[in-house]
Amino acid sequence: xxxxxxxxxxxxxxxxxxxxxxxxxxxxxxxxxxxxxxxxxxxxxxxxxxxxxxxxxxxxxxxxxxxxxxxxxxxxxxxxxxxxxxxxxxxxxxxxxxxxxxxxxxxxxxxxxxxxxxxxxxxxxxxxxxxxxxxxxxxxxxxxxxxxxxxxxxxxxxxxxxxxxxxxxxxxxxxxxxxxxxxxxxxxxxxxxxxxxxxxxxxxxxxxxxxxxxxxxxxxxxxxxxxxxxxxxxxxxxxxxxxxxxxxxxxxxxxxxxxxxxxxxxxxxxxxxxxxxxxxxxxxxxxxxxxxxxxxxxxxxxxxxxxxxxxxxxxxxxxxxxxxxxxxxxxxxxxxxxxxxxxxxxxxxxxxxxxxxxxxxxxxxxxxxxxxxxxxxxxx
Amino acid sequence: xxxxxxxxxxxxxxxxxxxxxxxxxxxxxxxxxxxxxxxxxxxxxxxxxxxxxxxxxxxxxxxxxxxxxxxxxxxxxxxxxxxxxxxxxxxxxxxxxxxxxxxxxxxxxxxxxxxxxxxxxxxxxxxxxxxxxxxxxxxxxxxxxxxxxxxxxxxxxxxxxxxxxxxxxxxxxxxxxxxxxxxxxxxxxxxxxxxxxxxxxxxxxxxxxxxxxxxxxxxxxxxxxxxxxxxxxxxxxxxxxxxxxxxxxxxxxxxxxxxxxxxxxxxxxxxxxxxxxxxxxxxxxxxxxxxxxxxxxxxxxxxxxxxxxxxxxxxxxxxxxxxxxxxxxxxxxxxxxxxxxxxxxxxxxxxxxxxxxxxxxxxxxxxxxxxxxxxxxxxx
Numbered sequence: 001x002x003x004x005x006x007x008x009x010x011x012x013x014x015x016x017x018x019x020x021x022x023x024x025x026x027x028x029x030x031x032x033x034x035x036x037x038x039x040x041x042x043x044x045x046x047x048x049x050x051x052x053x054x055x056x057x058x059x060x061x062x063x064x065x066x067x068x069x070x071x072x073x074x075x076x077x078x079x080x081x082x083x084x085x086x087x088x089x090x091x092x093x094x095x096x097x098x099x100x101x102x103x104x105x106x107x108x109x110x111x112x113x114x115x116x117x118x119x120x121x122x123x124x125x126x127x128x129x130x131x132x133x134x135x136x137x138x139x140x141x142x143x144x145x146x147x148x149x150x151x152x153x154x155x156x157x158x159x160x161x162x163x164x165x166x167x168x169x170x171x172x173x174x175x176x177x178x179x180x181x182x183x184x185x186x187x188x189x190x191x192x193x194x195x196x197x198x199x200x201x202x203x204x205x206x207x208x209x210x211x212x213x214x215x216x217x218x219x220x221x222x223x224x225x226x227x228x229x230x231x232x233x234x235x236x237x238x239x240x241x242x243x244x245x246x247x248x249x250x251x252x253x254x255x256x257x258x259x260x261x262x263x264x265x266x267x268x269x270x271x272x273x274x275x276x277x278x279x280x281x282x283x284x285x286x287x288x289x290x291x292x293x294x295x296x297x298x299x300x301x302x303x304x305x306x307x308x309x310x311x312x313x314x315x316x317x318x319x320x321x322x323x324x325x326x327x328x329x330x331x332x333x334x335x336x337x338x339x340x341x342x343x344x345x346x347x348x349x350x351x352x353x354x355x356x357x358x359x360x361x362x363x364x365x366x367x368x369x370x371x372x373x374x375x376x377x378x379x380x
Numbered sequence: 381x382x383x384x385x386x387x388x389x390x391x392x393x394x395x396x397x398x399x400x401x402x403x404x405x406x407x408x409x410x411x412x413x414x415x416x417x418x419x420x421x422x423x424x425x426x427x428x429x430x431x432x433x434x435x436x437x438x439x440x441x442x443x444x445x446x447x448x449x450x451x452x453x454x455x456x457x458x459x460x461x462x463x464x465x466x467x468x469x470x471x472x473x474x475x476x477x478x479x480x481x482x483x484x485x486x487x488x489x490x491x492x493x494x495x496x497x498x499x500x501x502x503x504x505x506x507x508x509x510x511x512x513x514x515x516x517x518x519x520x521x522x523x524x525x526x527x528x529x530x531x532x533x534x535x536x537x538x539x540x541x542x543x544x545x546x547x548x549x550x551x552x553x554x555x556x557x558x559x560x561x562x563x564x565x566x567x568x569x570x571x572x573x574x575x576x577x578x579x580x581x582x583x584x585x586x587x588x589x590x591x592x593x594x595x596x597x598x599x600x601x602x603x604x605x606x607x608x609x610x611x612x613x614x615x616x617x618x619x620x621x622x623x624x625x626x627x628x629x630x631x632x633x634x635x636x637x638x639x640x641x642x643x644x645x646x647x648x649x650x651x652x653x654x655x656x657x658x659x660x661x662x663x664x665x666x667x668x669x670x671x672x673x674x675x676x677x678x679x680x681x682x683x684x685x686x687x688x689x690x691x692x693x694x695x696x697x698x699x700x701x702x703x704x705x706x707x708x709x710x711x712x713x714x715x716x717x718x719x720x721x722x723x724x725x726x727x728x729x730x731x732x733x734x735x736x737x738x739x740x741x742x743x744x745x746x747x748x749x750x751x752x753x754x755x756x757x758x759x760x
Contacts, residue, residue: 004405004407006405006406006407006408008408010619011406011407011408011409011619011622013405013406014405014406019403019404019405020403022402022403022623023399023400023402023403024399025384025386025393025394025399026386026391026393026394026576027384027386027391027700028386028388028391028700029391029577031694031700058440059439059440059441059444059577059578060438060439060440060444060601061439061601061616061618061619061620061621062618062619063600063601063618063619064439064440064601064618067600067601071598094600095600098598098599098600098603099598099600100598188619190619190622196406196621196622196623196624197409197439197619197620197621197622198439198578198621198623198624217598218451218478218479218480218597218598219478220443220447220474220475220478220479221440221441221443221444221447221602222601223478236441238441238442238443238444239390239391239441239442239443239568239570239577240441240577241441241576241577241578241621241624242391242570242576242577243402243576243578243623244576244578244621314411320407320408320411
């Protein structure tokens with residue numbers, strides 16, 4: 001028998017009832033029935049993003065909405081400040097480069113969170129910076145960046161916006177967009193939203209919409225103004241990924257039913273227990289100081305090849321965990337716990353990790369990881 | 381009981397076995413199993429596009445690949461020739477405009493095919509034209525444009541390319557890319573490929589790839605060079621719509637099994653029978669001279685509101701047909717027959733049309749449309 005389990009930070013496991021819903025015969029996207037679904041989705045996304053503004057939905061990978069958050073926000077000659085502490089931070093820089101936007105990087109050691117003071121300093125020393133780009137949760141390193149603190153800084157400037165890729169942040173921990181003063185918030189479907197990949201999301205503050213009005217960079221498919229107009233009519237500008245929309249309505253209902261508070265509490269508990277369990281096995285966290293509750297990045301002990309460990313997870317137990325990317329390749333594995341995950345899922349993956357570490361020759365007390373998990377779970 | 385039927389030119393009906401396949405637990409896109417699927421898809425798409433070149437797959441609506449066919453092919457200062465004979469022809473112009481590309485329109489009366497001589501004349505009179513943009517099948521009017529004839533003209537120029545949106549052409553009628561000398565060929569998933577919307581496709585000739593090398597327009601998500609590199613490794617540059625890829629493998633197998641010749645023959649038969657049936661009811665075709673085998677556009681008789689007729693199709697029979705768009709709104713209905721359609725599907729929709737026309741007061745002999753369908757089908 002081959003049972004398979006996803007513990008990668010996207011795609012994540014899907015609720016079976018949602019899978020079946022998406023397998024229903026397809027409907028047409030200009031029918032009243034679809035427009036009703038669309039209206040429910042708009043409501044559900046506003047709840048999830050904690051904003052009164054519209055959340056736009058694009059049929060694309062999350063990167064599509066990220067690109068739109070450059071091409072719709074900036075104009076020729078604008079400068080960007082890019083926080084680069086991992087592969088996705090680098091992506092902001094790459095997108096700026098593609099559009100001929102000069103950017104100032106704040107390079108952060110992988111595994112560390114950015115110091116907000118560096119943002120403050122950069123904004124003070126270069127008044128021509130128009131936007132600050134970062135991740136809420138840097139998926140490649142498992143780091144959570146201090147979004148609230150950076151928003152405190154950027155919101156003092158009338159002419160500067162704060163753009164946050166929260167692809168693995170939204171629905172995992174609290175990022176109240178309006179309350180904190182975040183200007184652009186991006187997410188994707190295959191993370192905490194418990195769907196297959198194929199949809200990206202973006203919400204904008206009024207300050208950001210004013211920049212969109214002025215923006216003169218080219219865009220067509222990811223044209224925010226055009227999409228906003230369609231959204232208000234419960235439509236997409238271009239044929240949407242209909243089956244994913246149908247699934248999205250379901251998962252947004254699930255999220256609403258659980259409630260944001262409980263949603264964040266559950267993720268915090270799973271993440272904390274996972275970190276504690278990993279440490280109980282004598283392993284170190286890659287992001288010890290500011291870990292994201294979306295994914296736990298674990299340093300591979302000296303002498304063990306991380307890519308081999310990752311391969312064994314799949315071979316022995318049918319489990320997909322993520323390895324390290326780029327400079328972290330072979331050095332870490334990443335265990336995700338965002339979306340459709342509960343306590344016993346983490347018991348499975350930590351138990352598998354124990355058996356594999358034993359097989360590889362790492363020295364620790366068998367069962368000590370799962371025991372630590374149980375202790376944390378039982379704290380109530 | 382509420383049974384529903386799609387006769388819209390995208391989304392089209394899905395094979396139930398493919399729906400179920402796509403509802404299976406999701407796999408990770410960096411697993412060997414997915415790479416195997418990817419490799420099969422590459423093969424299947426080359427077969428379908430009749431090309432030895434790679435066919436790139438993007439997670440987006442078809443418009444995404446259209447945008448890429450401007451932003452990757454052209455450079456600042458290039459001029460485009462755009463054939464505008466419907467809503468999708470206009471889209472090429474809009475995309476050029478978004479990228480600051482000057483374009484010369486050839487405006488064709490809606491319902492008519494372009495005269496290739498006009499293309500010839502335009503290319504002769506303006507040597508700075510770099511690319512010709514058209515549709516193979518203009519979905520908004522039901523017209524088929526003379527692709528082979530235009531390719532004959534463009535392929536004489538070393539420095540000019542021919543870009544064809546075949547979103548409702550591929551898999552419907554013969555468009556042998558390499559043989560005819562088409563340089564860029566675009567398609568989408570929710571048409572003859574029998575899938576939900578969410579994937580777009582594009583293949584490029586060597587001549588087109590040379591332009592891509594020079595192109596200096598901004599692009600990131602729809603970056604053809606980057607995607608080609610990933611494709612050759614059986615990967616997507618960004619997280620792909622995994623469940624749609626899984627479905628795509630299935631529908632490409634179905635297409636291969638049917639064979640292109642039979643596929644085109646089936647579509648031709650369904651389309652011709654539909655046109656004949658509609659005429660037997662005393663109605664006129666909107667595109668009488670060069671109809672596409674993807675969709676039949678039918679003129680609504682004087683005194684009948686097309687939007688009302690479309691509404692009645694859904695109300696009385698659960699059938700979605702398309703209405704007219706923009707200037708054709710209320711004046712036509714469009715009945716699609718591309719993808720997962722067979723003879724008896726057309727019997728249903730023509731029978732429904734007969735009953736509705738009778739209800740509305742159009743004068744004709746009840747049953748004469750279906751009779752004509754049967755006659756054409758029985759010709760062998």
